[in-house]
Amino acid sequence: MTEEDSISKIMLKQHYEIDKCIHRFDTALKQDDLDLRGPFNKLKWEIEKHFFIEEKAIFQLHYSENKETSNITIRLKKEHDILIDAMEQIEDRIKNNEKIDLPGFREQILNHAGFENKHFYPRLDDELDEERKRSIIERLTNCEL
Numbered sequence: 001m002t003e004e005d006s007i008s009k010i011m012l013k014q015h016y017e018i019d020k021c022i023h024r025f026d027t028a029l030k031q032d033d034l035d036l037r038g039p040f041n042k043l044k045w046e047i048e049k050h051f052f053i054e055e056k057a058i059f060q061l062h063y064s065e066n067k068e069t070s071n072i073t074i075r076l077k078k079e080h081d082i083l084i085d086a087m088e089q090i091e092d093r094i095k096n097n098e099k100i101d102l103p104g105f106r107e108q109i110l111n112h113a114g115f116e117n118k119h120f121y122p123r124l125d126d127e128l129d130e131e132r133k134r135s136i137i138e139r140l141t142n143c144e145l
């Protein structure tokens, strides 16, 4: 299976990019870097882009096809909203020069992405018919920004 044949592999790569951004932001925090905005904005961009891609290219396209996986997408979308809120709180804390709990935020992201990596995307790769999978992968590769 090549990379373009698998939803899991494409999304795993995006999750890895997000974690790299968290590490960069963490390094800036630990060094008391005065420019926290730069690494934070990059992290925010990667997360918002990723959630947009998941919601529009995967959840929406997949929606209502299978009751059980549809319910999972509803739960994942709720988790996105919670993570976006948590990210906005971090942004406020940067503005107010307050302490940031990045390990807590990273853990939330890792739990969410871990479930997608281990259970949700492999299941979609397994269960979707080739045509549906191809149309999702086409969207995923079209919206590489």
Ligand SMILES: [Fe+2]
Residues within 6 Å of the ligand: 051, 054, 076, 080, 112, 116
């Ligand atoms: Fe997600």
Ligand SMILES: [Fe+2]
Residues within 6 Å of the ligand: 011, 015, 050, 054, 113, 116
């Ligand atoms: Fe994800």
